[in-house]
Amino acid sequence: MEKKPIKRDKNIQPLSRDHHHTLFLCWKIRKGFSKGVAPNRMKTYSDWFFESHVLPHFKIEEKYLFPVLGEDHDMIKRALAEHRRLERLFRDEKDFVRSLNLIEEELELHVRYEERELFNEIQKQASPEQLEVILEVHKDERFQENTSDEFWK
Numbered sequence: 001m002e003k004k005p006i007k008r009d010k011n012i013q014p015l016s017r018d019h020h021h022t023l024f025l026c027w028k029i030r031k032g033f034s035k036g037v038a039p040n041r042m043k044t045y046s047d048w049f050f051e052s053h054v055l056p057h058f059k060i061e062e063k064y065l066f067p068v069l070g071e072d073h074d075m076i077k078r079a080l081a082e083h084r085r086l087e088r089l090f091r092d093e094k095d096f097v098r099s100l101n102l103i104e105e106e107l108e109l110h111v112r113y114e115e116r117e118l119f120n121e122i123q124k125q126a127s128p129e130q131l132e133v134i135l136e137v138h139k140d141e142r143f144q145e146n147t148s149d150e151f152w153k
Contacts, residue, residue: 011131031152
C-alpha cells in the first residue's frame with residue numbers, strides 16, 4: 001500500500017521543518033559513532049542543538065500546539081513524557097555516550113510520532129485562529145548551522 005504524503009497545514013509547517021533538522025541531528029550522531037568520532041565532540045554539538053533548537057521548539061509546542069487537544073489527551077501525555085525524557089538525556093553529563101545513543105534513537109521516534117500522528121490530530125481539531133497563533137509565535141526562520149566542528153563530514 002502506497003503512503004500518501006502528509007498535507008501539513010501552512011501554519012504548522014515551520015514546526016515540521018524544525019523536525020527535519022532534528023532528524024538530521026539523529027543522522028549526525030549515527031554518522032559520528034560510525035566514524036569513531038570522540039563522543040565529547042558529538043556531545044558539544046548536541047548540547048548546542050538542544051539549547052538552540054530543541055528547547056525553543058518544545059516550548060512552542062507545549063505552550064501553543066498541545067493545548068489544542070488539552071493536557072489530559074493521551075497523545076499529549078505521551079508527547080510531554082517524551083519531551084521530559086529527551087530533556088533528561090540531553091542534560092546527562094555522567095553517561096553521555098549512552099545518552100547520545102538513546103537520543104539518536106528516541107528523538108527520531110518522537111519526531112516521527114509527532115509528524116505522523118500528533119500533528120495530524122492537532123490539525124483536525126484546531127480552529128483557524130489557533131493555527132494562526134502558532135504561525136505568529138514561530139516564524140519560519142532559516143536554520144543556522146553550527147559549523148565549528150562538523151564531525152559528521
